[in-house]
Amino acid sequence: xxxxxxxxxxxxxxxxxxxxxxxxxxxxxxxxxxxxxxxxxxxxxxxxxxxxxxxxxxxxxxxxxxxxxxxxxxxxxxxxxxxxxxxxxxxxxxxxxxxxxxxxxxxxxxx
Amino acid sequence: xxxxxxxxxxxxxxxxxxxxxxxxxxxxxxxxxxxxxxxxxxxxxxxxxxxxxxxxxxxxxxxxxxxxxxxxxxxxxxxxxxxxxxxxxxxxxxxxxxxxxxxxxxxxxxxxx
Numbered sequence: 302x303x304x305x306x307x308x309x310x311x312x313x314x315x316x317x318x319x320x321x322x323x324x325x326x327x328x329x330x331x332x333x334x335x336x337x338x339x340x341x342x343x344x345x346x347x348x349x350x351x352x353x354x355x356x357x358x359x360x361x362x363x364x365x366x367x368x369x370x371x372x373x374x375x376x377x378x379x380x381x382x383x384x385x386x387x388x389x390x391x392x393x394x395x396x397x398x399x400x401x402x403x404x405x406x407x408x409x410x411x412x
Numbered sequence: 413x414x415x416x417x418x419x420x421x422x423x424x425x426x427x428x429x430x431x432x433x434x435x436x437x438x439x440x441x442x443x444x445x446x447x448x449x450x451x452x453x454x455x456x457x458x459x460x461x462x463x464x465x466x467x468x469x470x471x472x473x474x475x476x477x478x479x480x481x482x483x484x485x486x487x488x489x490x491x492x493x494x495x496x497x498x499x500x501x502x503x504x505x506x507x508x509x510x511x512x513x514x515x516x517x518x519x520x521x522x523x524x525x
Contacts, residue, residue, distance in 0.1 A: 303455065334513070343502050343515030344456070357512055391455065393513075400446070401513060405455040 303327075305394050307404035314411050319380045322407045326373040326394030333375045334401065335367060338389040350375060379409075387411045414439045414507040416486075418516035426524050431490040433519045435503030438484065444506040445486045446513070447477055451499045459501075462486065473497070498523045 304327040314320050326333050332351045336344035346359035350369035364380040373394070379386055387410050393401035419434040437443055447459040460471025467479045477488045486503060503516040 303457075305455075332511075336513075336515075341518075343517050344513075346512050346514070349512065359512070393456075395511070400458055400461060401511075402458075403448075403456040405453075 303402040303404065305392060305402050305404040307390075307392055307407050309407060310405070311408045312410070314382050314409065316382055316384060316411055318382050319378065320382060320409060322377040322379075322390050322392075322409070324375045324377070324392035324394075324404055326375065326392075327396070327402060328373055330373060330394035330396045330399070330402070332395040333369055334393045334395070335375075335377045336391040336393065337361070337386075338391060338406070339385075340388070344391055347377070382411045384411050414441075414443065414505050414514055416445075416503045416505050416514060416516040418501075418503050418519050420519050421517065422520050422522070424522040424524065425493045427495055428492050431488070431493045431497065431521065433488040433501050433503075433521065435486045435488065435516060436484050437486055437503070437505050439505060439507070444511075445477075445479065446504040446506070447471065447475070447486075447488050448502045448504055448515075449499050450502065450518075456502070459488070493521075493523045495523050495525070497521060 306325045334349040335347040338344040349357040353369045366378045369375040389406045391406045393403045395401045415438045417436045445462040448456040460469045462479045470476045500518045
């Protein structure tokens, strides 16, 4: 158990829809990162939040956005879903001097 | 730019034999390197990490890795494979002031009886 929980575990959406994925970090972890893992590939960095501000972003379009809340929860929002957005989405939380702890992920299928 | 290359997409070993999963890295700075394991339908679990201390790093479940700067390698080894080691393994480098993680493509380890 990493203390990081994600919901839902599985989700099916239609192309063009919007989706919100949620993550609950460990208490005291003020950094949360989101990763996209396509089938058969390694996770790709989407973005990171530190104390509710985005402080790093990977090569993903603006329709991928996020929020981090004071209660150590966070969200990943994806607008205008495309078929290629089908993937496992992982969130990871980290304290000031700890390694990243990953949740079990949300499997998103876009049809 | 920082990156990692996992040299084998699949590795198959017999139970009780040694495991070697190969990783080369590219980094402009002294890197922080990690190995993560992912079991089917599970999240990522940290096996071990190198952060410029001892070059031989011991992790969980009997795994270890050696940082070799001259070879830009960080190979993962285990003396004796167990059936429960069958999983996907990722070599990872941490970059930037905000510690963004860059993952390799992964190596799928199969362990046969």
